[in-house]
Amino acid sequence: MDASKKYAQVIVDVPSLQVNHHFDYAVPKEWQDIITVGMRVQVPFGVRQVLAYVVGFSDQTDFAGEVKPLAKLMDEAPVLTPELIALGNDMSRRLFTFQVLCYQAMLPSLLKVDYAKYFLPTASLTFENRQNYFADEHEIAWQEAEKQGSLSDLIALQKDDQVWVDYRMADRKQRKTEKWLQPLLDYDVLAQISRDMTRHAPKQQDLLAVLMDLDGQAIACSYLRQEFDLKMPTIRAGEKKGWLTVFEQEIDRNPYADLETEKSQAKSLYPQQEAAYQAVAQAMDAQQAQTLLLQGVTGSGKTEVYLQLIQHALDQGKTAILLVPEIALTPQMVTQLKGRFADQVAVLHSQLSRGEHFDEWTKLKKGQAKIAVGARSSIFAPLDKLGVIILDEEHETTYKQNTNPRYHARQVAKWRGAYHNCPVVLGSATPSLESRARAQNGLYQRLLMPERTNQQSLPQIDIVDMREEFQHKNYYQFSRQLRDAINATLDRGEQVALMLNRRGFANYMQCQDCGHVFQCPNCDVSLTHHYDSQSLQCHYCSYSQSLPQSCPKCRGKHLRSFGSGTEKVEQEIYDLFPGRTLVRMDNDTTRRKGSHQKILDQVANQEADILLGTQMIAKGLDFPNITLVGVINADTSLYLPDFRASERTFQLLTQVAGRAGRGDLTGQVIIQTFNPDHYALQFAQNHDYEGFYRWEMTYRKVNHYSPYYYSVRITVANFDEKTALRVANEIRQQLDQAQVPGTRIIGPSQSALTRLKNNYYFQILYQYRDWQSIQPVFDQIKDRAQEWDRDHIHVGIDLDPMTFI
Ligand SMILES: Nc1ncnc2c1ncn2[C@@H]1O[C@H](COP(=O)(O)OP(=O)(O)OP(=O)(O)O)[C@@H](O)[C@H]1O
Numbered sequence: 001m002d003a004s005k006k007y008a009q010v011i012v013d014v015p016s017l018q019v020n021h022h023f024d025y026a027v028p029k030e031w032q033d034i035i036t037v038g039m040r041v042q043v044p045f046g047v048r049q050v051l052a053y054v055v056g057f058s059d060q061t062d063f064a065g066e067v068k069p070l071a072k073l074m075d076e077a078p079v080l081t082p083e084l085i086a087l088g089n090d091m092s093r094r095l096f097t098f099q100v101l102c103y104q105a106m107l108p109s110l111l112k113v114d115y116a117k118y119f120l121p122t123a124s125l126t127f128e129n130r131q132n133y134f135a136d137e138h139e140i141a142w143q144e145a146e147k148q149g150s151l152s153d154l155i156a157l158q159k160d161d162q163v164w165v166d167y168r169m170a171d172r173k174q175r176k177t178e179k180w181l182q183p184l185l186d187y188d189v190l191a192q193i194s195r196d197m198t199r200h201a202p203k204q205q206d207l208l209a210v211l212m213d214l215d216g217q218a219i220a221c222s223y224l225r226q227e228f229d230l231k232m233p234t235i236r237a238g239e240k241k242g243w244l245t246v247f248e249q250e251i252d253r254n255p256y257a258d259l260e261t262e263k264s265q266a267k268s269l270y271p272q273q274e275a276a277y278q279a280v281a282q283a284m285d286a287q288q289a290q291t292l293l294l295q296g297v298t299g300s301g302k303t304e305v306y307l308q309l310i311q312h313a314l315d316q317g318k319t320a321i322l323l324v325p326e327i328a329l330t331p332q333m334v335t336q337l338k339g340r341f342a343d344q345v346a347v348l349h350s351q352l353s354r355g356e357h358f359d360e361w362t363k364l365k366k367g368q369a370k371i372a373v374g375a376r377s378s379i380f381a382p383l384d385k386l387g388v389i390i391l392d393e394e395h396e397t398t399y400k401q402n403t404n405p406r407y408h409a410r411q412v413a414k415w416r417g418a419y420h421n422c423p424v425v426l427g428s429a430t431p432s433l434e435s436r437a438r439a440q441n442g443l444y445q446r447l448l449m450p451e452r453t454n455q456q457s458l459p460q461i462d463i464v465d466m467r468e469e470f471q472h473k474n475y476y477q478f479s480r481q482l483r484d485a486i487n488a489t490l491d492r493g494e495q496v497a498l499m500l501n502r503r504g505f506a507n508y509m510q511c512q513d514c515g516h517v518f519q520c521p522n523c524d525v526s527l528t529h530h531y532d533s534q535s536l537q538c539h540y541c542s543y544s545q546s547l548p549q550s551c552p553k554c555r556g557k558h559l560r561s562f563g564s565g566t567e568k569v570e571q572e573i574y575d576l577f578p579g580r581t582l583v584r585m586d587n588d589t590t591r592r593k594g595s596h597q598k599i600l601d602q603v604a605n606q607e608a609d610i611l612l613g614t615q616m617i618a619k620g621l622d623f624p625n626i627t628l629v630g631v632i633n634a635d636t637s638l639y640l641p642d643f644r645a646s647e648r649t650f651q652l653l654t655q656v657a658g659r660a661g662r663g664d665l666t667g668q669v670i671i672q673t674f675n676p677d678h679y680a681l682q683f684a685q686n687h688d689y690e691g692f693y694r695w696e697m698t699y700r701k702v703n704h705y706s707p708y709y710y711s712v713r714i715t716v717a718n719f720d721e722k723t724a725l726r727v728a729n730e731i732r733q734q735l736d737q738a739q740v741p742g743t744r745i746i747g748p749s750q751s752a753l754t755r756l757k758n759n760y761y762f763q764i765l766y767q768y769r770d771w772q773s774i775q776p777v778f779d780q781i782k783d784r785a786q787e788w789d790r791d792h793i794h795v796g797i798d799l800d801p802m803t804f805i
């Protein structure tokens with residue numbers, strides 16, 4: 001018996017009791033050899049049994065009362081590694097949140113829903129164990145094993161790879177299995193049987209011959225059918241005679257099975273790529289936990305550098321994580337990774353079913369796949385021996401989670417890099433100001449790739465003043481210049497990409513007679529007119545109503561929708577460019593699995609002349625025949641209630657402009673705007689990231705914004721406005737009393753969306769310079785938030801927020 005495992009330290013999963021300290025439970029004797037840190041257990045807690053995570057063991061406890069025993073084991077193998085347990089601990093402190101929430105964020109969602117577990121034999125299960133544990137069954141339910149008292153034995157067998165555990169969701173599609181057979185007899189015995197058999201059983205003779213050939217190796221029954229015409233009845237007959245046994249073997253549900261990938265070879269690097277590669281590879285070789293900012297213009301070949309760095313990690317016997325802003329939007333990246341690394345890649349894709357996602361995660365955990373690619377949460381990929389961590393488009397806001405735990409993947413990446421002594425690469429054509437500033441201070445090493453790989457210069461960008469168009473009575477959303485350019489491009493047989501900037505933008509419906517705007521009855525936002533479904537919808541709470549016929553206020557019948565959704569622009573394109581084929585890419589057309597890829601294929605195969613999309617089309621696309629990029633409206637994102645509005649606009653315009661002229665043909669970009677003089681547009685026009693950076697830094701300094709000052713946003717929500725405001729004021733007082741030097745407090749003020757989901761929101765913005773100094777007061781607020789929560793007053797603490805609505 002392992003004395004050091006007398007007590008298990010667990011973090012309980014109880015929403016109303018979130019604390020960061022662990023509870024002690026006694027480990028039953030029969031579990032002491034199989035239980036490990038990172039497994040989930042059930043423990044008695046008050047009158048209930050609750051889920052808990054084992055985070056450590058000890059041979060003594062400080063707890064004065066009676067220490068209860070653990071009630072149930074939930075896993076056959078740890079779901080969290082010691083590294084992830086330590087990470088969750090640090091994250092929760094750093095973000096003023098709770099450990100259990102961090103652990104939940106790290107695990108695949110299948111583990112959070114109702115599922116059942118079964119033990120199934122693997123090919124290496126010994127005959128004896130099969131008889132002992134399975135008898136005639138082909139699987140044993142976990143609960144059944146618990147009842148029979150064989151759970152710990154089966155878990156030990158799982159460690160020995162003799163059985164595996166199948167996770168099945170209550171009512172979802174199951175893991176696919178197929179029938180395999182395992183020969184049970186030696187060659188000599190089989191040969192003897194064969195000699196003794198009558199000649200009238202040719203199928204049996206064939207089966208014996210195959211079994212002798214297999215020499216003990218397991219094989220899929222379907223193979224015998226295909227190759228030897230031996231069908232299940234024959235095999236079952238052999239089973240009855242004790243020659244073999246049939247079992248279910250899982251089939252990989254490979255979600256990318258039908259993805260056509262051409263095998264790709266490493267390209268020989270251009271000098272600028274080589275220099276960047278060498279800098280990172282050196283840090284990898286020296287096992288240095290260093291952050292490198294790879295600042296490469298659009299089309300400079302960042303992807304190839306990533307691929308070769310990942311190869312370098314594999315060559316070192318290590319693993320790698322590649323993060324992308326949103327995996328559904330980057331099918332080209334997945335294709336490239338699959339082409340280069342085939343099955344060594346696990347894709348953690350948000351559009352996978354829970355089961356498929358779980359399978360990919362399992363491959364990483366078991367070491368069957370060594371490269372994890374995916375969005376934000378893939379930073380928690382259960383990989384050992386990380387050799388490199390890469391964040392592509394590191395400036396993207398999707399790397400920050402907007403719900404608890406509000407972590408930033410970049411920060412977690414640096415933590416894991418430090419743990420594994422491996423470098424973190426942040427790649428972007430338009431780095432976030434925070435990262436660029438850290439490079440300036442020498443905290444990050446800056447790597448530059450200023451040239452495009454096609455040896456062409458960046459595309460020429462023209463800015464069109466839409467105010468003049470209106471003066472000339474052109475009421476279309478297409479300026480004359482953009483129309484001419486589109487026609488000329490299409491006449492040359494080239495393609496066009498058009499972006500409709502929808503950040504902070506919607507089509508609202510207004511009464512022409514009285515000016516009434518249709519609003520959501522639950523939230524303080526305008527309803528959005530959806531042309532497809534002929535309805536008005538709220539984007540925040542999903543409220544929906546059919547299109548009204550008259551105004552509820554004045555009964556007038558002149559209703560009109562304003563703004564321009566992609567559908568509306570689509571209609572204008574049909575009017576202005578008859579006979580041209582168009583594909584639309586936005587949230588509505590890409591919701592279904594695979595639809596995004598289909599749209600991109602149409603563009604790649606030149607079945608579409610015009611690609612019309614939201615900011616979705618700005619990222620990562622590489623189509624050599626797209627030579628013209630048009631931005632229909634550059635302005636909307638400039639007016640977000642957010643100090644990063646200019647940065648976002650600059651990034652978006654630079655990224656989308658970067659889609660033009662990536663092949664041998666010269667690119668051209670036309671940006672339409674009502675604010676031609678805005679600096680974000682001016683610097684974007686001149687491809688001047690550094691100029692923008694310097695200008696914007698001055699603005700941030702003057703206004704006390706990031707990266708000079710960091711901020712915490714505290715939100716208070718309640719269905720009663722007065723209560724919400726009262727608590728917000730209390731928090732303000734508490735912050736005032738703490739008197740942390742170098743801080744500034746703004747608010748409470750009503751949030752930009754004052755009534756979201758039937759709640760009133762207030763926010764306080766707290767600007768600070770040094771995390772350590774604010775820790776005590778925010779820890780207090782965090783603990784009080786628990787109490788408020790019980791009264792349905794929801795207090796959120798968002799460290800370094802990325803959005804302000
Ligand atoms: N060493 C190389 N030799 C030949 N072609 C290359 C090489 N490296 C990259 N390319 C090609 O150059 C093009 C641009 O590269 P890539 O898409 O990686 O750019 P990027 O820096 O990621 O751009 P963006 O930021 O716009 O996504 C691609 O078509 C790629 O196949």
Ligand SMILES: [Zn+2]
Pocket residue numbers: 511512513514515516551552553554555556
């Ligand atoms: Zn009206």
Ligand SMILES: [Zn+2]
Pocket residue numbers: 520521522523538539540541542543757
């Ligand atoms: Zn709503």
